[in-house]
Amino acid sequence: MIKSGVIGSADGLRHGFYTRQGGVSTGLYTSLNCGLGSADDAGNVAENRARCAETLGVGAGALVTAFQVHGTTVTDVAVPWSETARPKADALVTSRRGIAIGILTADCTPVLLADREAGVIAAAHAGWKGAKAGVIDAVVAAMIRHGASATNIVAAIGPTIGAASYEVGPEFRRAFLDDDPAADRFFSTGSDGRPHFDLPGFVAGRLGMLNLAAIDVIAADTYADAERFFSYRRSCHAGEGDYGRQLSAIALA
Numbered sequence: 057m058i059k060s061g062v063i064g065s066a067d068g069l070r071h072g073f074y075t076r077q078g079g080v081s082t083g084l085y086t087s088l089n090c091g092l093g094s095a096d097d098a099g100n101v102a103e104n105r106a107r108c109a110e111t112l113g114v115g116a117g118a119l120v121t122a123f124q125v126h127g128t129t130v131t132d133v134a135v136p137w138s139e140t141a142r143p144k145a146d147a148l149v150t151s152r153r154g155i156a157i158g159i160l161t162a163d164c165t166p167v168l169l170a171d172r173e174a175g176v177i178a179a180a181h182a183g184w185k186g187a188k189a190g191v192i193d194a195v196v197a198a199m200i201r202h203g204a205s206a207t208n209i210v211a212a213i214g215p216t217i218g219a220a221s222y223e224v225g226p227e228f229r230r231a232f233l234d235d236d237p238a239a240d241r242f243f244s245t246g247s248d249g250r251p252h253f254d255l256p257g258f259v260a261g262r263l264g265m266l267n268l269a270a271i272d273v274i275a276a277d278t279y280a281d282a283e284r285f286f287s288y289r290r291s292c293h294a295g296e297g298d299y300g301r302q303l304s305a306i307a308l309a
Contacts, residue, residue: 057111060212062272063170063306068153069177070112071168071306073214073274075284079104084296089286091160091301092121092139105303112156113309119156121303122148126185130178130198133157147180147195150308151202158305162286163278165259166214166304169195171204177306182259188232192262210270211263214304215285218277219244219254222289226251232258278302 057072059065065072079088080103085096088104106116118136122145131145133155148157157179159166164183170176180186180195199209219242229251232239242254242261256273263271278285291299 058214058274058276060168060214060272060274062210062270063168063212067172068309069170069172069306070309071170071212072108072111072304073166073168073212074108074303074305075215076286076300076302077284079107081300084291084298085300088302089300090158090303091162092142094300095298096300108158108303108305109156112305112307114154114156114307118154119158119305120148121158121160122146124160124181126183128186128189128191128194130191130194132198132202146182146186146191147178147198149176149178149195149198149202151176153308156305156307156309158303160301160303161214161216161278162288162291162299162301163217165216165256167192167195167211167259167263168214168304168306169199169209169211170306171199171208171210173208174202174204175308176202176204177308179304179306182255184253184255184258187255187259187262188235192259193266196266196268206267207269209268210272211268212272212274213256213259213263214274215276215278215302216256216259217279217287217289219252219257221277221279222253222255223248223250224253228253
């Protein structure tokens, strides 16, 4: 598990960006696969999630995740839901103690946020589609509706595919520049002449426009570090057929 210093883990607030290490899954999913949507053994996934929940100070049933769809929907969490009742959403927000909210990634950007003073926390899944569409703005707005103040919110960006590993096409770059020509700073040119996209940098840029108290970026490339992280793109390049998901979660325990 990787923690962010700007969030901290004192006074009942616990969080973590979990790696793929420390679980019971085997094969492609070795070992801490928390993805309900994977083809991994359901019992192994449940045990892995229970281990994460324990470190967050909540029961296994109090760790909730959503059915992620690469959009901008933010769901308020008042009570835990069952795995089969997961709402379609890409961000969760709560002010309830004893509930851990989490998102699952395997290259996309996980973002955890907290306003300690107001007792409001959030977790967001920012793939390129959701980040471009505004999921970051949406989750901060939802926190403010819960009583948070932007100037008190700290945000941490977890392990994500890095720009060196994220080759894209010219049409991808053009779509971002059509929205905002200044987004060109998040693109570089690879050795093959093709554009590469800095997804965590783009997400940090969106957070930076919201007048938050602090933003932390954990520099870890999920594609390049197979020992610590699952990666959708790496699994596709290897022809593996499926992949595990790592959990990022936060709780007012």
